[in-house]
Each structure stands twice: as C-alpha cells, then as structure tokens.
Amino acid sequence: MTSTMTTEGAEEFAGDVVLADDIAGFPAPDPQTVSEVFLTGATGFLGAFLLRDLLRQGLVVHCLVRGADTAAARDRLTANLRALELLDDVDLDRVRVYTGDVTKPRLGLAEDTYAGLARRVGAVYHSAAKVNFLTLYKWLRKSTVEATHGILRFACAARATLHHVSTTGVFEPGADRPPRAELDPTGPPEALSLGYTKSKWVAEQLVLEASRRGVPVTIHRPGQVWGDSVTGACQPNDFVWRFIKGAVQVGLYPRRFRLEMNMVPVDYVSAAIVAASRLPEGTGGIYHQVSPRTLTSDEILRLLRGVGYELPEVSILRWMKAVAADLTNSMAPLLSILVESEKVEVARFADEATRDLLDGTGIVCPDIDDKVFGTYVAYFVRQGVLPAPGA
Template sequence: MTSLTQSGVTDEFAQDVVLADDITGFAAKDPSTISEVFLTGATGFLGAFLLKELLARGLTVHCLVRAADADAGLERLKTTLGTYEVLDEVDLARVRVVTGDVTRPRLGVPEKEYAELAGRIGAIYHSAAKVNFLTLYKWLRKSTIDATHEILRLACAAEATLHHVSTIGVFEPRAALGPRTETDVTGPPETLALGYTKSKWVAEQLVREAGRRGVPLTVHRPGQVWGDTRSGACQPNDFVWRFIKGSVQAGVYPRKFGLDMNMVPVDYVSSAMVAVSRDPRSLGRTFHEVSTGSLDSGAILELVRGVGYELKEVSILRWMKAVSADVNNSMFPLMRMLVDLEKFEVAEFSDAATREFLSGSGVTCPDIDEKVFASYVAYFVRHGVLPDPMA
C-alpha cells in the first residue's frame, strides 16, 4: 500500500489515509455515451434528488439499497421519494435496485451480479454517508473509509468515472484564512471539530490518491444542504432545522448566538453535480456547491418571524435552560454539541470556479429568501414536523 501521510497528520489518521494497491487507473469514458450509472445514498436526502436529476437526464440508475431483496429495496426508495414529494416526478421503470451495503467487500453483492453491474455502468455517484455530528471518528471508519475503498474498487472494475460527494467541512474553520476556494488545501484533520468531517477529509485523501493513479473522477463539496426551492421538501434532522424547531417549541430564541451556516438548496446541489458530471472538462476537478453568503442566527430569526412564529429573544443561557427543560425538544440531544459550536469560527467559501464552469448550463443557485423559506415551513407543517404558524 502507498502511504499518503502528510506532515502533521497524527497517528489517528496515518493508517487510514493509505489507499489499497489494487486501485489503479484507467481511461475515462465520454460522458455523453454513458447511459447507465450507479448511485449510492439514494434513500438519503441529497441522494433522492440526485436520483431525480439523473432520471431526468434519461439515464438508467442502479441504486445500492440496504434491503432483504430488490422488492423491499424499491419500497424503501418509494418511501424516501414520497417523503420528499418527488415520487410522481420520477420514472421508476429506469431504476434498478442493487441490494447490498457500501461498507462490505464487493458492496455485499454476489460475484456474478457484481460483474454484470460493472459491465453496464459508466459512472458512479457516491453520496452515501453516515451523517452524525455526535459520533466519534473511530465509529465512522467503516461507513466512510472502508466504503470509499469499495466504491473505488467498483469504479476500477467497471472503468467508471467516480463523482465523489464530500463536504465543505473538510476545511479548517478559521475565518482569518479567507474564503476557501476549490483548489485550496484542506485540513489538517486535527483542526476539524467533528468526527464526521474528519472522516470525510480522510475519504477525500483516498479519492485524490486514486485520481493521481489515473482513476477519472470529480470531487464535490456542498454546503449545508437545505430544501428544494420548488416543493419546499427538507430533511427534518438537519441541524439548523432542529435548532429552529427547538426554538419554536421553547417559544424563545437565543440573542446573538454564533450560528452562521452556508445553506444551499438541494435542487441546486443535485442539478449542479449532474451537469458537471456530464461535461468531460470536469474530470480531475473539485467543485463547491455553496451559496454566495451564509445565514447567521439574526437572519434566521427574521425568516422565522416572517412566516408567523412569535419568538421572544432571550439570552443564550435562558434559551439553553428552556430547551434543556424539555426532553422532547428537538435540540435537547444536541445541547452538548451546541456548547462546543460556540467555540469554533466559521469559514467562508468561494465557488467562483464552479459558477464559471456552470456558466451557460442553465444551472444557477436560487436565493433562500422569504418565499423559499415559507415553502420550507409549509412542507414541515404538511408533514407534522412544525406547528402551523397561523394556527
């Protein structure tokens, strides 16, 4: 195996940033000739919208799903697509369910089926991830590092271009460093606050080494993925939405809280990723799917009040006491993380190169304004996540 250990990388990561020797390069296929692709994470939020976008391009999509059999896997997909209100917009006749597990050798797929799959697909979209901000890095090795190796092995077996979904969280969170561009150095991992972002940083190192060996690929770093600007569909376990819901439940909002996030609509992220992947000029490049600005706690309060929720601003301590007093509050399980969050700076991000690349494609990033935010709240009201602010 080849070591990727960088100066300053501690023993915690030294072995994990070593890419297996059986991952070797191959010639890239012309994206315009690819008709069948492989997708991981289709039962997740971003994955569901990637599936929708890929199907809209007329592609046949093989989806890896953990399930007892293909029929059960298809039902899982239908449930996810229905939850995010896109089921009626997709052609399930072009979906092929592959039952397996991204962490297992050969993805848990029988050898014959694996070979048949490798013979059909021309590109892989790897969006599967265990997104848990409370989990330690060591508990994410299997779902992130092992999974990345297995996805790269499939790419080599199929000679399929890999489109790897990372995160802007791989950057050191120091505002003084200025806006991070697509080509800036990430890490070091010791400076990253979460086990999740550390694991994504390691996965990026493995993918980049595969690229140096000649595996054709692209890397994508979305910001905090928010809802669909058309339907309002959101994921309820998103950190900021849990923060908003917790404040609504408590009836109070923390004054001058250090929350500043780069929120980006899921419909932009998915359409940008797919548009980039269909362009041969993208190979070997990194892309940022982010918004031009961030939303701080003051801006979020204005949006929350704008849809009709009456929240009283109180001190951070009083807000935390109100949340902690209710074990059913949406933010109750995350209170320890919230204390730690106050200690960290927030980085800025540049996507100038990505926007230039997408120029002329028709793919642009919508603003998250009052109208879009209201559609998000309406979605949560429809699904019983938030109370009707007008009630």
C-alpha cells in the same frame, strides 16, 4: 462548526489515508456516451434528488440500497421519494434496485451481480454517508473510509468515472480567513471538530490519491444542504432545522446567538453535480456547491417572524435551560455541541471554478429569501414536523 477538539490526533489518520494497492487508473469514458450509472445513497436526502436529476438526463440508474430483499429495498427507496415529494417526478421504470451495503466486500453483492453491473455502468455517483455529529471518527471509519475503498474498487472494475460527494466541512472551521477555493488545502484532520468531517476528509484523501494514479474522479463539496427551493422539501435532522424546531418548541429564540452557516438548496446542489458530471471538461475537477452568502442567527429569526412565528428573544443561557427541560426538544441531544462551542460557524467558501464550469447551463444557486424559506416551513407543516405559525 467550531467546538472543542476530540482526542483524535494526526496519528489516528496516518494508516487510513493509504490507498489500497489494487486501485489503479484507466482512461476516462466520455460522459456524453454514458447511458447507465450507479448511485449510492438514493434513500438519503441529496441522493434522492440526484436520482431524480440523473433520470431527467434519460439515464438508467442502478441504485444500491440496504434491505432484507429487493422488494424491501425498493420500498425504502419509494418511501423516501414519497416523503420528499419526488415520487411523481421519478420514472421508476428506469431505476434498478440492488440490495447491498457499501461497507461490505463487493458492496454486498453476489459476484455475478457485481460483475454484471460493472459491465453496464459508465459512471458512479457516491452520495451515501452516515451523518452523525455526535459520533467519534473511529465509529465512522467503516461506513465512510472503508466504503470509499469499496466504491473505488467498483469504479475501477467498471472503468467508470467516480463522482464523489464530500463536504465543505473538510476545511478547518473559521470565518476569519479568506474564502476557501476548490483547490485550497483542506484539513488538517486533527483541527476538524467532528468525527463526521474527519471521516469525510480521510475519504477525500483516498479519492485524491486514486486521481493521482489515473482513476477519473470528480469531487463535489456541498455546503450545508437545505431544502428544495421550489417544493420546500427538507430533511428535518439538519443541524439548523433542529435548531429552528427547538426554538419553535420552546417558543423562545436565543439572543445574540453566533450562528453563521452556508446554507444551499438541495435542488441546486444536485443539478450542479449532475451537470458537471455530464460535461467532458468536468472530469478530474473539484467543485463547491455553495451559497453566495451565509445565513446568520439574526437572519433566521427575521425569516421565522416573517412567516408568522412570534419568538421572543431571551439570553442564550435561558434558552438552553428551556431546551434542556424538555427531553423531546429537537435540540436537546445537540446541546453539548453548543456548550462546548465558542460559536457555531463554518468557513467561507469560493466557487469560481464551479461557476465557470456551469456557465451557460442556466444553473445558478437560488437565494434563500422569504419566499423560499416560506416553502420550507410549509413543507414541514405538511409533514407534521413544525406546528403551523400561530397555532
């Protein structure tokens, strides 16, 4: 998203992009022989789908989950799967839950537990992230940058391939440039508008340096992750869904709002990451999980009207005033981003390397058409996030 720059300059990141000396390379394991893996972020959105798809590969999945104890951590995991309507698709008998924290030494695990896990797993999937579009980089350093050091140390201890989930947000925003391909330069960090994307850029630099040292890694950059194209399960705190809910709450839609985002279904993102991670030729690559086309504000309005929401168009100023008048509106906390922004957009992305790798797997990105969008709305109605159209 394009907005006014924060006060963080290049010097803010100079010390943070230095990889710790104790992280050293090792030979990559054959992914097709790996039977046990380690996953962070399973209580998040993408992480829950990664858990499902890893289990579909017949793997044993060891999940790091925050919680007062193992029972509480497992309850958090189960509740997240249930909310995303994934619980019936997950074989919990092959899930091992550990209470821990990616920001702590040894991931918050006891020394013997840490060592025992390192002996068992052959791949590490790091999808945990603190997503906050309003927080400065310095407040995300620990949860993103320091955590990446910890995950890299664990991958080295396990001699396991690291599959690192980054974001296309590491590219400077702007749709006026050619599509950014997997190997195109990212940043610079001072040009990124959000503390979150800056922290992800720094974390990615650490992973790239680890790769140069011989640590086997893959980097995955999803676009804006939307719901499951089959069940409709979505995350309600996604920026675009907050925008949609905010419009439904006030019963109005902003005219000529310059919104253009690369929305990609979560089931495709997860399937693409897992498939790439299981192919020997996938190790060491950078992959984009993106949609072939962007979604504009006009298209979102057409989709909303198609499912039955009658939203009159008004000026952007009148719409923002209506949102600001209701502190319970889902967009009220994010109005500052819109006020500061010339427009809300992302760069355009290419994914040729990703599609070449997935050729023959049958994994392709579904289009977000009327049918898929209808499943998203139906899920949110079931969850009580949106009123039924016409209610």
